[in-house]
Amino acid sequence: MTVLVAGAGVAGLVTALTLAEAGHSVRIVDKAAGFGPSACSWYAGGMLAPWIEAATQDAVVKRRGVTAIDWWAERVPVTRNGSLVVAPGRDSSELARFARRAEAFEWLDGEAIAALEPDLAGRFSKALFFADEAHLDPRQALVALQARLAVRGVTVEYGADLAAEMKRHGGTVIDCRGMAAKPELPALRGVRGEMLIVRCADISLSRPVRLIHPRFPCYVVPRGDGHFMIGATQYESERRGPVTVRGTVDLLNALYALHPGFAEAEVIETGADLRPAFPDNLPRVVSDGRVIHANGLFRHGFLLSPAVARDVCEVMDGRQAEFSHVPDRQRQSA
Template identity: 40%
Template sequence: MSAEVSSVVLGAGLMGRLLANALAQRGHKVVVHEAQGPDAQGAAARVAAAMLAPLAESAITELPVVRMGQHALKRWPELIAGLPAPVFFQQNGTLVVWHRQDAAEARRFTDILAQTQQQLPSLPAAQMLDASSLPVCEPSLASRFNQALYLPDEAQLDNRQLLAALLASLEQQAVEMRWHSPRAPEDFQPGQTGQPDWVFDCRGLGARSEWPQLRGVRGEVIRLHAPEVTLQRPTRLIHPRYPIYIAPKQDHVFVIGATEIETEDLSPASVRSTLELLSAAYTVHSGFAEARILEVSTQARPTLTDNLPAIQQLGERCLQINGLYRHGFLISPAMLDVVVEWVQHQTTTLATQFNLKFDHV
């Protein structure tokens, strides 16, 4: 593309940073407007486990998200490889465990995954582990569980390392970052003299005035330092009331979460939800009893009516990308590639491939 193409990106969360970086790499002169500062405190992506688990997530979402998640498993290593700072990435599968009293719930979960795998045969099938194979897969859990499901090829990354590395890449490419500078699409007339060629709205919940179907869904995440716990991969506990995930990061840091509350309230986490998360984690591994709580965080994820992502065109050269919900890291590479394809060709076959809603004029 011509080096004279100019683009404005609104929002410097995960989607905004990914898109600004991709556009700069393709020769665009990029300006990013962000309502808050460079630490991504207002971004849903900062409060996340960043698990890339398309089969596991199929238990609560639809096939378009699963397809985009498959795409992400291939794309994330490519995207990370081009960044100037290291980002922890692990592709060691997902482990799903349950206590004996929750065996019926586990069977229901297993049946859902089997249906997904039938619909998408390219997904590796879940593998049932028993008392002899579980210790080989996850030695530290062998004494607590007699059965588990192993989901091959699923992955995770470090969300905060990624956000920082993307920012470093933007700065390296001389992208103009305008912090504490809230802007809206109507502030620009793309294509007119003195205006950018393209405008991309990646503001999440900040875009509600233009996209009224958006709502916030609250999530709560606890970060622990647990030197006595070793897990080889993200682990999920099936439970009818408080299923949780435990994502092991580097240096014995663990991200624990589960809660979804239909509210945009960003007040601190309640005692009840904190106790439930920590108690559930302790039942997975007793070493969490001596862990140190590094942080208890809350954030509201931008979510559309059907809980699925979408792209809409406000004008010939203005796109809104939103509704990533709890699947931001799982689906953002696919969303990115659809947008880049549209910018380059004014058409997209990828959106059809992913069954992604793309309303264009």
């Protein structure tokens, strides 16, 4: 029996490919006209940083996220150059505090930073280097996943009417619609994130650099060809709409603190969307009759979607999976 996957963001595409690779017949439908700004996945930074996330997130994010690097690298272009965490001099005690909670890194001094990232020479006296981390370009990666699905005869059916498809389709439906599933998942909330893309020919970075920031996890991800993604603000707000002045100023200040040479960079894109999140910021794979909801990837869409997809397979086979366990306090509203 064919499995119908609703939603072709990162959750839907990774789930559809995982199911197809496991031998299932799959269809994937999306109501948008194509992959673009209507999917939260469009805005992601693409850091695969389980050990950095260990500093601030539940331990399960690292434990389930570490396998994502190999999962993606086996299927799409992934850069495995590690990642750096730095702090302006006045925040060096914050860097030490961050280091106490993070895992699998080494301390670098100014010379070692310059050896890794020559353009950061003289900018920071200390950094944390997470050698095993990786990053990808989310837009390229999702297009590459679609190509892999196409090889298996699965093409995303854009412009679909899900209600009509569900009537026609008798079998299992995997609901990966992100925030659009909120009516069925009332505990889901949106956490607003804003990002920018700049072009700067004068500075080159080989890996994502995260800057300790008092209000949000701030990082600069090189996208090649002089392009850099700067993300991402994190507000408890479900307001949609373009980036705010506050968000833009915060992101650009962080970029400037990383290197004043970015002052001449051109801002070529701004964007904002809502990250789908449950109250504990962990994903859920919730079975509701013939519909299995895979949602709540919060800021870990790329890091946790392979694990979520594996849990979808478990739940389809009638087994309990880690992300299908809903804590009692949330069960009523999940």
